[in-house]
Amino acid sequence: MILFSHVNYSYQKGTSALKDISFHISKGEFAFLVGASGAGKTSILKLIFRETVAGTGRVAVLGRDLTRMRRREVPYLRRQIGVVYQDFRLLPEKTVAENVAFALEVIEAGAKEVKRQVPRVLNLVGLGDKGERYPHQLSGGEQQRVALARALVNNPPLLICDEPTGNLDPDTSWQIISLLNQINLLGTTVLIATHDKDVVDRMNRRVIELQVGRLVRDDSKGVYSHEA
Amino acid sequence: MKLKNLSYYVKEAATGIWRNRLMSLASVIVVVLTLLILGAFTLINLNIQAVTDEIKGQVEVVAYLEEEAETYEEVGRLREELRGLEGVQQVTFVSRDEALERLRERLGDKAGITEGLERNPLPASFEIRPQDPEHTAILAEAISQLEGIESVDYGQQLVEQLLAFSRSVELFSYTVIVFLGVISLFLIANTIKLTVYSRRRQIGIMKFVGATDWFIRWPFILEGIFLGLFGALFTYLLLLAGYGILYHRASAWLYQNFLSVQMVVPELAGRELLKFLFVTGAGIGAVGSAISLRRFLKV
Numbered sequence: 469m470i471l472f473s474h475v476n477y478s479y480q481k482g483t484s485a486l487k488d489i490s491f492h493i494s495k496g497e498f499a500f501l502v503g504a505s506g507a508g509k510t511s512i513l514k515l516i517f518r519e520t521v522a523g524t525g526r527v528a529v530l531g532r533d534l535t536r537m538r539r540r541e542v543p544y545l546r547r548q549i550g551v552v553y554q555d556f557r558l559l560p561e562k563t564v565a566e567n568v569a570f571a572l573e574v575i576e577a578g579a580k581e582v583k584r585q586v587p588r589v590l591n592l593v594g595l596g597d598k599g600e601r602y603p604h605q606l607s608g609g610e611q612q613r614v615a616l617a618r619a620l621v622n623n624p625p626l627l628i629c630d631e632p633t634g635n636l637d638p639d640t641s642w643q644i645i646s647l648l649n650q651i652n653l654l655g656t657t658v659l660i661a662t663h664d665k666d667v668v669d670r671m672n673r674r675v676i677e678l679q680v681g682r683l684v685r686d687d688s689k690g691v692y693s694h695e696a
Numbered sequence: 697m698k699l700k701n702l703s704y705y706v707k708e709a710a711t712g713i714w715r716n717r718l719m720s721l722a723s724v725i726v727v728v729l730t731l732l733i734l735g736a737f738t739l740i741n742l743n744i745q746a747v748t749d750e751i752k753g754q755v756e757v758v759a760y761l762e763e764e765a766e767t768y769e770e771v772g773r774l775r776e777e778l779r780g781l782e783g784v785q786q787v788t789f790v791s792r793d794e795a796l797e798r799l800r801e802r803l804g805d806k807a808g809i810t811e812g813l814e815r816n817p818l819p820a821s822f823e824i825r826p827q828d829p830e831h832t833a834i835l836a837e838a839i840s841q842l843e844g845i846e847s848v849d850y851g852q853q854l855v856e857q858l859l860a861f862s863r864s865v866e867l868f869s870y871t872v873i874v875f876l877g878v879i880s881l882f883l884i885a886n887t888i889k890l891t892v893y894s895r896r897r898q899i900g901i902m903k904f905v906g907a908t909d910w911f912i913r914w915p916f917i918l919e920g921i922f923l924g925l926f927g928a929l930f931t932y933l934l935l936l937a938g939y940g941i942l943y944h945r946a947s948a949w950l951y952q953n954f955l956s957v958q959m960v961v962p963e964l965a966g967r968e969l970l971k972f973l974f975v976t977g978a979g980i981g982a983v984g985s986a987i988s989l990r991r992f993l994k995v
């Protein structure tokens with residue numbers, strides 16, 4: 469599903485954000501990407517949905533070699549990857565249902581498809597009754613669920629989340645992670661970049677750790693850090 | 697562009713125009729100014745064209761006599777000489793009295809102004825019809841060399857003058873149009889830039905959920921086209937009204953005072969303008985937003 473092979477990446481000449489990163493995530497896995505701030509977590513996610521392109525090495529996602537993918541193919545790659553951010557990125561002038569529908573509309577899905585999929589994902593994330601609300605009328609946890617619903621509305625085989633619990637209290641964080649786990653059980657591959665030690669330790673799933681741009685650990689049943 | 701997305705694009709474009717309505721208005725006004733000049737020039741040119749065509753059809757050399765030549769013998773001699781020239785089909789003499797009579801006829805109810813004249817100021821003339829209209833200029837040249845002929849006049853001269861006038865109008869218009877055109881493009885580009893800016897969040901989301909570049913661009917291109925079309929519509933209405941009034945006032949007067957010059961009727965002029973203004977307006981809009989998107993929309 470995701471393959472990194474000796475990937476190097478730098479934002480500016482002379483500096484290096486990622487150094488010789490290699491790992492493989494199979495279909496149906498649930499994995500955490502951990503590391504201190506600036507370790508390179510977001511950089512890896514950006515390479516996966518091809519916001520950026522690896523300097524050297526190879527990145528393959530969903531069987532496609534991203535280092536050789538053409539620009540105009542990128543949107544079709546992204547339709548297969550759901551992305552969730554820490555800051556939710558919802559449109560304030562649209563309702564919850566409209567925010568979710570928007571993701572389908574802009575990839576040119578038909579009205580029928582929108583009518584069918586939007587209620588389905590809103591129910592899946594537990595917001596079936598809040599579709600008509602606006603984002604500012606929701607709690608942080610609920611807003612994150614909307615973002616999640618939007619990421620899932622197109623039934624992507626891969627879901628990547630960049631610190632999805634960064635702005636949430638521990639209880640709400642745990643609810644979101646449980647929801648992600650549930651989605652994983654339905655067959656979606658899930659990769660989560662996080663600082664959230666509690667969540668990682670409690671889940672006891674695969675952990676890939678980065679330190680200043682290097683991959684230093686890859687445990688199939690790991691905790692946030694060995695030292696702690 | 698896929699047709700099924702059209703309603704989405706149009707909705708987004710309309711929202712964009714409304715959100716930045718002040719900038720939109722400014723762009724439309726400058727488009728109107730640009731198109732007004734462009735349109736006015738088109739109208740002038742259209743009329744010059746019509747007049748030129750009309751005059752070209754009336755090929756006739758008018759040779760005015762010197763005053764001393766206006767004796768019975770001289771007129772007879774000149775008539776024979778003119779008939780003897782190569783390529784002459786018909787020669788008609790118009791005496792001074794006849795010339796005055798024609799003028800009175802043309803003036804109609806205003807003919808009274810000629811009553812006060814102490815003596816007839818009009819010269820006598822010959823009207824010479826050439827066999828081949830193409831050779832009018834050569835024939836006129838030959839006639840002007842004849843003894844007793846003061847000057848010659850023929851349609852071609854007027855045609856050339858009109859064309860020269862048309863060319864200078866054209867040159868002037870182009871200069872102003874280029875200047876205003878650049879300003880319109882700049883203003884439209886700037887309006888689109890504001891729209892892009894106010895939607896950067898939405899554009900960001902569209903990108904990461906997998907909207908194609910063109911799906912993201914179309915609403916902005918359409919927004920520019922709409923601004924251009926609004927400009928074209930206002931210009932069209934203004935010019936049509938203006939031309940209608942001018943036609944009403946000037947057309948009859950022109951017809952009476954200058955040959956049989958006629959202005960192009962407003963309906964026909966309007967049809968010409970319509971195509972021209974709308975295509976140009978839409979073009980300015982599309983190019984303006986394309987410029988903006990190239991610079992500000994990194995999709």
Ligand SMILES: Nc1ncnc2c1ncn2[C@@H]1O[C@H](COP(=O)(O)OP(=O)(O)OP(=O)(O)O)[C@@H](O)[C@H]1O
Binds near residue numbers: 507512
């Ligand atoms: N757009 C950018 N331009 C230049 N350098 C950048 C850019 N984005 C990130 N970096 C640098 O790349 C390195 C890795 O950044 P990255 O955002 O991947 O870290 P992260 O692990 O996601 O950190 P955080 O936990 O704070 O989100 C950092 O040193 C950062 O300063």
Ligand SMILES: [Mg+2]
Binds near residue numbers: 509510511630
């Ligand atoms: Mg980050």
